[in-house]
Amino acid sequence: MSSQALQADHRTGAPWDTGQQGIQIRNLNKSFGKKHVLKDITVDFAPNRVHGLLGANGVGKTTLMAVILNHKFRSSGEVLIDGEDPRENAKVLERTCFIHEDQKFHDDDTPTSLLRILPRFYPEWDAALAERLASRFRLPMGTRTVKLSRGQRSALAIVIGLASRAPYTFMDEPYLGLDPAHRSLFYEEFAREIAEHPRTVILSTHLIDEVSDLLENVVMLEDGQVTLNADIDHARDSAFVLRGLEPVVRELVGERQVLREHRLGNILSVTVDGSATDDDHRRAAQSNVSVEPVTLQELVAARGMRGMDNAEMSL
Numbered sequence: 001m002s003s004q005a006l007q008a009d010h011r012t013g014a015p016w017d018t019g020q021q022g023i024q025i026r027n028l029n030k031s032f033g034k035k036h037v038l039k040d041i042t043v044d045f046a047p048n049r050v051h052g053l054l055g056a057n058g059v060g061k062t063t064l065m066a067v068i069l070n071h072k073f074r075s076s077g078e079v080l081i082d083g084e085d086p087r088e089n090a091k092v093l094e095r096t097c098f099i100h101e102d103q104k105f106h107d108d109d110t111p112t113s114l115l116r117i118l119p120r121f122y123p124e125w126d127a128a129l130a131e132r133l134a135s136r137f138r139l140p141m142g143t144r145t146v147k148l149s150r151g152q153r154s155a156l157a158i159v160i161g162l163a164s165r166a167p168y169t170f171m172d173e174p175y176l177g178l179d180p181a182h183r184s185l186f187y188e189e190f191a192r193e194i195a196e197h198p199r200t201v202i203l204s205t206h207l208i209d210e211v212s213d214l215l216e217n218v219v220m221l222e223d224g225q226v227t228l229n230a231d232i233d234h235a236r237d238s239a240f241v242l243r244g245l246e247p248v249v250r251e252l253v254g255e256r257q258v259l260r261e262h263r264l265g266n267i268l269s270v271t272v273d274g275s276a277t278d279d280d281h282r283r284a285a286q287s288n289v290s291v292e293p294v295t296l297q298e299l300v301a302a303r304g305m306r307g308m309d310n311a312e313m314s315l
């Protein structure tokens with residue numbers, strides 16, 4: 001076991017056993033009828049890291065998470081969690097938690113009844129944490145979930161996702177309906193939890209700049225395939241923006257791949273695939289062109305545009 005995977009449990013002082021081997025996916029395919037959504041995906045999600053699963057609407061993020069956890073059947077390919085196939089594998093599945101956008105609950109459940117029942121399903125459940133988070137999110141504990149607002153249902157799902165302490169936690173746009181103050185609260189509690197109890201998190205989100213400080217790794221889906229799996233700093237370094245008068249910007253871009261461009265008056269901004277070289281910086285300075293880093297949000301928007309034939313953009 002790596003030292004990174006072994007943390008002290010702050011309550012008991014006992015070693016904190018986290019996800020250790022991560023998730024390995026090989027040649028994974030998923031089709032719905034004739035629609036081929038996941039196309040021969042091979043990717044590893046390293047253990048004990050927070051992975052942002054990013055991409056345009058409809059590109060297959062939810063499907064990928066659901067197929068990893070066998071909530072949806074794969075068409076072909078291999079998935080291993082901690083070295084084991086999760087299909088009908090209770091030992092693996094009890095180490096996972098999946099919270100969905102617009103999480104559904106049984107109508108008759110209340111936050112109180114759920115927080116009483118769920119520890120049976122999550123061996124690492126922390127009841128004190130669940131109570132503290134429920135109180136911070138001001139959940140009406142006795143109200144049936146059918147009567148909760150959308151934001152309150154999201155808050156309840158977040159409480160469950162964090163309190164489960166599942167070594168493999170999947171969060172699919174978990175903040176829907178949360179107002180900015182409650183989203184900030186989620187980010188604060190998430191950061192605290194992950195620092196104290198590292199685990200492997202796969203978080204899909206469109207609020208990329210808002211969550212980028214929480215992410216350690218970025219996995220980008222485009223047109224059913226993984227086109228980027230990189231440390232967040234490398235991801236940011238995988239493209240750059242040249243901004244200036246069109247002829248000089250075009251000359252600087254040369255033959256390189258353009259991810260996106262837009263014009264404001266006679267100023268052209270081009271997002272270029274790859275890293276800016278020392279030569280780019282020197283030539284740009286001589287021609288009055290600025291070389292700017294991309295934000296993660298811009299990067300996903302720029303790359304996502306290329307998948308527009310199969311996915312709608314919402315970034």
Ligand SMILES: Nc1ncnc2c1ncn2[C@@H]1O[C@H](COP(=O)(O)OP(=O)(O)OP(=O)(O)O)[C@@H](O)[C@H]1O
Binds near residue numbers: 035061062
């Ligand atoms: N049960 C299903 N039957 C048929 N098609 C489906 C089914 N579930 C998903 N799809 C299709 O698979 C594609 C991927 O959907 P998915 O929900 O995984 O995308 P996503 O990247 O999570 O999108 P978003 O960002 O909008 O949540 C979409 O074209 C969707 O219509």
